[in-house]
Amino acid sequence: GENVEQHPSTLSVQEGDSAVIKCTYSDSASNYFPWYKQELGKRPQLIIDIRSNVGEKKDQRIAVTLNKTAKHFSLHITETQPEDSAVYFCAATSGTYKYIFGTGTRLKVLA
Amino acid sequence: GAVVSQHPSWVICKSGTSVKIECRSLDFQATTMFWYRQFPKQSLMLMATSNEGSKATYEQGVEKDKFLINHASLTLSTLTVTSAHPEDSSFYICSAPAGNAPPQYFGPGTRLTVL
Numbered sequence: 001g002e003n004v005e006q007h008p009s010t011l012s013v014q015e016g017d018s019a020v021i022k023c024t025y026s027d028s029a030s031n032y033f034p035w036y037k038q039e040l041g042k043r044p045q046l047i048i049d050i051r052s053n054v055g056e057k058k059d060q061r062i063a064v065t066l067n068k069t070a071k072h073f074s075l076h077i078t079e080t081q082p083e084d085s086a087v088y089f090c091a092a093t094s095g096t097y098k099y100i101f102g103t104g105t106r107l108k109v110l111a
Numbered sequence: 112g113a114v115v116s117q118h119p120s121w122v123i124c125k126s127g128t129s130v131k132i133e134c135r136s137l138d139f140q141a142t143t144m145f146w147y148r149q150f151p152k153q154s155l156m157l158m159a160t161s162n163e164g165s166k167a168t169y170e171q172g173v174e175k176d177k178f179l180i181n182h183a184s185l186t187l188s189t190l191t192v193t194s195a196h197p198e199d200s201s202f203y204i205c206s207a208p209a210g211n212a213p214p215q216y217f218g219p220g221t222r223l224t225v226l
Binding site: 032034036041042043044045046049089093097098099100101102103104 | 143145153154155156157160202204206208213214215216217218219220222
């Protein structure tokens with residue numbers, strides 16, 4: 001079955017710097033890759049997603065890149081702000097809607 | 112975006128009792144819903160896929176007789192934790208796709224504490 005690895009598990013950056021989180025998936029049939037932000041005790045919130053027919057997608061300070069050949073995708077957050085501090089999860093699915101989540105990255109933006 | 116609600120938001124129960132958690136899609140119909148469990152500082156682990164009008168599909172290692180799922184309508188799925196034990200204490204989250212394509216929309220979660 002699908003397996004998703006996520007790195008790093010924790011990440012601390014200075015406010016204004018960039019943060020990059022990487023995920024690797026195993027199932028070559030995976031075709032949809034969302035990223036979720038989860039604050040303590042709350043539901044995961046979709047922040048950006050990418051489909052397998054696209055190599056990069058950007059939404060203001062957030063971007064995601066996908067390398068299908070290498071089976072990895074990355075989240076890029078530029079100009080980080082303290083409110084970006086949260087746990088970020090990547091996921092992969094092959095269209096059955098069944099998400100397999102990565103292990104999560106705890107991002108801390110230092111003011 | 113689509114809205115998914117859960118009830119209750121938190122519940123405390125005694126060991127050996129059963130607890131029912133409801134997941135509702137408020138502004139869309141969901142033939143499929145998903146139930147996840149999240150332990151502190153861990154990722155979301157898929158427990159089962161809830162299918163409207165048919166049996167749920169459970170992930171490997173999840174006891175179907177312990178975690179009863181019912182998806183009786185296009186807007187409601189329920190998860191019943193039977194004979195709950197302290198190790199069942201966790202954050203239970205449901206999700207549903209709105210339509211025939213991703214993304215999934217998550218409910219606010221239910222924190223279960225078994226004493």
